[in-house]
Amino acid sequence: MANDVQQYKCPNCAAELRFHPNKQGFVCEYCDSFFTPEECKAANEEMNAQAQQNAPMSDAFENGNQLFSCPSCGAEIVTDCNTSATECFYCHNPVVLKGRLSGEYRPSKVIPFRLTREDAENLFKNWCSKRKFLPKTFTSQSQLMHMAGVYVPFWVADCDINGTMRAVCKKLRSWTSGNYRYTETKEFDVFRQAKLKFEGIPADGSSKIEDALMEAIEPFDYQQTVPFEMSYLSGFLSDKYDVNKVQVFPRIRNRAVNGSDQLLRSSMIGYDSIRVTQSDMQILRTDWQYMLLPVWFMTYEYQGKQYSFAINGQTGKQAGTPPLATGRLLAVCAAIAAACTAFGALIGWVIA
Numbered sequence: 001m002a003n004d005v006q007q008y009k010c011p012n013c014a015a016e017l018r019f020h021p022n023k024q025g026f027v028c029e030y031c032d033s034f035f036t037p038e039e040c041k042a043a044n045e046e047m048n049a050q051a052q053q054n055a056p057m058s059d060a061f062e063n064g065n066q067l068f069s070c071p072s073c074g075a076e077i078v079t080d081c082n083t084s085a086t087e088c089f090y091c092h093n094p095v096v097l098k099g100r101l102s103g104e105y106r107p108s109k110v111i112p113f114r115l116t117r118e119d120a121e122n123l124f125k126n127w128c129s130k131r132k133f134l135p136k137t138f139t140s141q142s143q144l145m146h147m148a149g150v151y152v153p154f155w156v157a158d159c160d161i162n163g164t165m166r167a168v169c170k171k172l173r174s175w176t177s178g179n180y181r182y183t184e185t186k187e188f189d190v191f192r193q194a195k196l197k198f199e200g201i202p203a204d205g206s207s208k209i210e211d212a213l214m215e216a217i218e219p220f221d222y223q224q225t226v227p228f229e230m231s232y233l234s235g236f237l238s239d240k241y242d243v244n245k246v247q248v249f250p251r252i253r254n255r256a257v258n259g260s261d262q263l264l265r266s267s268m269i270g271y272d273s274i275r276v277t278q279s280d281m282q283i284l285r286t287d288w289q290y291m292l293l294p295v296w297f298m299t300y301e302y303q304g305k306q307y308s309f310a311i312n313g314q315t316g317k318q319a320g321t322p323p324l325a326t327g328r329l330l331a332v333c334a335a336i337a338a339a340c341t342a343f344g345a346l347i348g349w350v351i352a
Contacts (some may be wrong), residue, residue, distance in 0.1 A: 011035065011043040012159075012286040013249035019344055031249050034282060034302060043285070060065040065230060067240065068095040075208055078105075089148035090208055091239060091295055105153075106281055106290075108130050109225040110232050113149055113313045114292040120147060120296035123318060127309075131322050135302055138323060143300060151233065151292035152214065153205040153241035155248050156222070158287040159256040161196040165264040166278040171269035188271070192264045198256050202293070205241030209297075210308060211251070216319030217312040220293050224314065228282040228292065248307060257281040 010017050010028040017026035017040060026035045035043070068077045070088035075106050077095060079086060088095050115123075119145050137143055166189070173184045200222050204214040227233075260281040268274050294313025298305055302323040309320030 003222075009044055011039075012253075012283055013128050014244075014288070022091050030246055031253060031283070039143070040234045047199050070095045073208070074240075076240040078240050079233060086237065087146075089146070089150055090299055092146050092299070096294045096339075107153070107228045107292045110151065110228045110292040111220055111222075111225050111294055111314055112232055113236065114224075115294075115296065115311065115313050115316055117296075120313075123311055123316055124296075124298070124309065128321075128322070129319050132318065134322055138300055140304070143298075146300075147296055147298040148294050149236040150297045151236060151238035152209065153239055154202050154214075154291050154293045155205050155245055155252070156289045156291050157195065157201045157203070157252045157256075158199045158247075159201065159252065159283050159285055160285045161198065161256060161260050161281055163192070163196055163260045163264055163281045164278070165192045165261070165276060165280070166190070167192075167265075167274050167276045169268055169275075171270075172272045190268055190271075192267055192273075194260075194264060194267075196260050196263065198259055199229070200238070201252050201255050203251045205243045205246075205290075206239045206296050207247065213308055213310050213319055214295075215308050217295065217315075217317045220312065220314055225291065228249045232292075236294075239289070243269060249286070251281060252286070256283060264265070 009015070010031065010033055012032045012033050013028065015028055015030040017028055017035065020027045020034075023034060025037065026040050028035075033289070057237070064278065066079050068086060069075075070077070070091065070093060072093040073088060073091045075088050076088065077088065077093075079131050086095055088092065124147070127138065128134055169188045169190045171186045171188070173186075175182055202214075202218065202220065204211060214304070261279055264279070265274065265276065291341050296313050298309045300309070300323060301307075304322070307321055309322075311318050324327040
């Protein structure tokens with residue numbers, strides 16, 4: 001008779017946990033978290049119950065979408081079942097129908113688009129008007145047609161953290177008496193410990209979009225999230241995540257740990273100098289949500305290099321690196337140089 005095998009998943013990153021004999025508990029090799037057997041059992045029972053609850057919605061999602069595959073760059077794009085053809089918003093090539101998407105990619109929530117295409121184009125034109133030496137085709141109507149409203153896949157995490165910090169803090173007091181100036185230094189051993197919770201730390205789940213570009217258009221207002229329905233995809237595209245929770249967790253952890261460190265440091269007020277001697281931020285638990293967040297997205301290829309531009313489809317915040325039309329720049333520089341030469345010659349003639 002086969003033995004029953006119990007597998008435990010990390011409550012933080014969902015990777016497999018392994019039992020550590022010396023610690024008599026479970027250790028995650030991906031995020032270095034440690035959990036007692038009781039904590040693992042409770043967390044996994046909750047995860048299994050949640051998975052069973054979401055099963056009917058996952059089936060509905062699987063039946064209501066279409067998956068398109070780009071033969072040029074390999075991107076996989078999700079649309080509703082009414083879409084028969086579209087183009088890849090990364091490389092602008094036509095994409096072909098591949099089939100249905102499995103329910104595991106069903107997001108739990110979505111933030112609907114607040115900006116129309118007209119809003120996005122106006123924001124883009126205004127952004128370009130403040131930047132000189134752009135290629136003329138960068139703002140052409142044919143290029144604007146490639147701007148796509150995309151629901152970008154995001155992992156959004158809530159982290160419970162136990163933070164401890166020790167520091168040597170100093171207070172200085174100076175005064176003058178007679179011909180002498182005195183300085184008194186008082187040194188304190190300061191300790192801080194706090195239970196912290198960070199909510200809504202985002203990390204995009206697409207390897208084809210620059211992480212820095214998505215971080216640049218943050219924040220999103222999660223108060224406007226709604227339960228996901230396929231109808232929100234109507235008229236828009238969606239990228240399929242190819243970066244899972246295990247892969248994005250280091251980014252989430254760094255943002256949570258750095259934020260916790262800054263909060264504890266900021267609590268040490270009233271000192272003239274602070275020298276931290278120990279900082280330990282342990283993530284006890286991470287709750288995940290897979291969301292689709294709205295982004296107006298456009299790519300542009302110029303002189304063999306691809307440039308990306310993004311607009312937060314909820315707030316209108318923009319980010320991107322504009323291409324530089326070197327020909328136009330050189331022409332302006334040449335004109336300035338010629339004007340300076342002519343002006344110098346005129347001054348020389350006047351002096352002579």
